[in-house]
Amino acid sequence: AQSVSQHNHHVILSEAASLELGCNYSYGGTVNLFWYVQYPGQHLQLLLKYFSGDPLVKGIKGFEAEFIKSKFSFNLRKPSVQWSDTAEYFCAVNAQNSGTYKYIFGTGTRLKVLA
Amino acid sequence: SQTIHQWPATLVQPVGSPLSLECTVEGTSNPNLYWYRQAAGRGLQLLFYSVGIGQISSEVPQNLSASRPQDRQFILSSKKLLLSDSGFYLCAWSAPRGSYNEQFFGPGTRLTVL
Numbered sequence: 001a002q003s004v005s006q007h008n009h010h011v012i013l014s015e016a017a018s019l020e021l022g023c024n025y026s027y028g029g030t031v032n033l034f035w036y037v038q039y040p041g042q043h044l045q046l047l048l049k050y051f052s053g054d055p056l057v058k059g060i061k062g063f064e065a066e067f068i069k070s071k072f073s074f075n076l077r078k079p080s081v082q083w084s085d086t087a088e089y090f091c092a093v094n095a096q097n098s099g100t101y102k103y104i105f106g107t108g109t110r111l112k113v114l115a
Numbered sequence: 116s117q118t119i120h121q122w123p124a125t126l127v128q129p130v131g132s133p134l135s136l137e138c139t140v141e142g143t144s145n146p147n148l149y150w151y152r153q154a155a156g157r158g159l160q161l162l163f164y165s166v167g168i169g170q171i172s173s174e175v176p177q178n179l180s181a182s183r184p185q186d187r188q189f190i191l192s193s194k195k196l197l198l199s200d201s202g203f204y205l206c207a208w209s210a211p212r213g214s215y216n217e218q219f220f221g222p223g224t225r226l227t228v229l
Contacts, residue, residue, distance in 0.1 A: 009156065034217055044205065044220040090158060092218075101147045101166060101209065102174070103218055107158035 002027045004093050006106035013081050014114050021076040021109050023065075023091030033074040034092040034103070035065055044090070050074065061085070083115045117142035121206050121221035128228055134179075134193040136224050138206030141187065145211035148189040149218065150181055153203045165189060166211075201228045 007022040025031065035047040048059025055067040065076045074091060091106040118141045128134060140146050147166050151159040161174045163181035171181050178197050182190045189206060204224045210216040 006158075036220075043222055044207075046217045046219075049217055092159075102161060102164060103149070103209075104161070105151075105159040107156060 002093060002095055002102075002104045004091055004104050004106040006089075006091055006109050008109045009107065010110050010112075012112045012114065015083055016080050017113075019076070019078040019081045019085070019111070021089055021091075021111070023074045023076065023106060025072050025074070025091075025093045025104075027072075027093060027095050030096040032094040032096060033065075033067060034094070035059065035063070035074070035076050036090045036092060036105075037087050038090070039087045047076070047089070081111075081113050083113050085111060086113045087111060117208075117219065119206060119208055119219055119221040121204075121224055123224060124222065125225045126227070128196050128226065130198055130228055131195050134191070134196050134200070134226070136191040136204055136206075136226075138189040138191075138221055139187055140208045143187070143208065143210075145186060146208040147211065148183060149207040149209070150189065150191050151205040151207065153205055153223070159205065163191070196228045198228050201226055 003026045005024045033050040036044050037047045038044045047063050048057050048065055050057045050067045058064045063078050065074055067074050089109045092103050094103045120139050149164045150162040152162055153159050163171055163173055165171050165183045168183050168186055178193050180192050206221040207218040209218045
C-alpha cells in the first residue's frame with residue numbers, strides 16, 4: 001500500500017531562515033507528487049507539483065521541491081522564510097497506473113515563523 | 116472557472132442523529148470527487164472517492180457512507196452519529212478519469228457531535 005511520511009510535525013523558524021521539510025513515500029511505480037499548504041483559516045491549496053521531467057520543481061511564493069527517485073523523497077525547500085509562510089504543509093502522492101485515483105497525504109508539518 | 120462548495124460550514128449534532136454533508140462542484144464535468152477527514156496531527160484521511168455517478172469507493176470502514184446522485188454532487192451521510200465522528204470534513208475534486216492532476220479543496224465542514 002502507498003504511504004507518505006512527513007518527518008517534521010512542528011517546525012519553528014525565525015524570518016529569513018532556510019526551510020526544508022521532508023517527505024518520503026512508499027510506492028514502487030511512477031508517482032505524481034504534490035505539496036499543499038493550508039494557511040490559517042484558509043482552504044488547502046496547491047503549492048507545487050511534480051509529474052515528470054526536471055526533478056526540481058518551483059512553486060508559488062518562492063517554494064521549490066526536489067524529487068529524488070532513488071530516495072523516494074520529495075522535500076520542500078525555501079531559502080528564506082517569511083512570517084506569512086506560517087501554515088500547515090502537506091505532502092501527497094498519487095500513483096500513476098495504479099487503477100485508482102487516490103491521493104495519499106502525509107500527516108502534515110506545522111510551520112511557525114517568528115517575526 | 117471551477118468552484119467547489121461545501122455546506123454547512125459548521126454543524127453541531129447530538130449522538131445518534133443523522134448526518135448529511137453536501138459538496139457541489141461548478142465549472143467542470145465528470146470530476147473525481149473525494150471526502151476527507153482532517154484531524155490535528157493526523158493529516159488528511161481519505162474516506163471515500165468517486166469517479167462517476169453512483170460509483171463510490173470506501174477507504175475506511177466506519178459509520179459513514181457517501182453517495183453521488185449527480186455528476187457534480189457528492190454527499191457524506193450517517194444514519195446515527197457517534198462521538199468519534201467529530202472532525203473537519205473536506206471535499207475535493209480532481210480532473211476526470213484518465214488524467215492525473217492536482218486536487219482542489221472546498222472550505223470544509225466542522226462537525227461536532229455531542
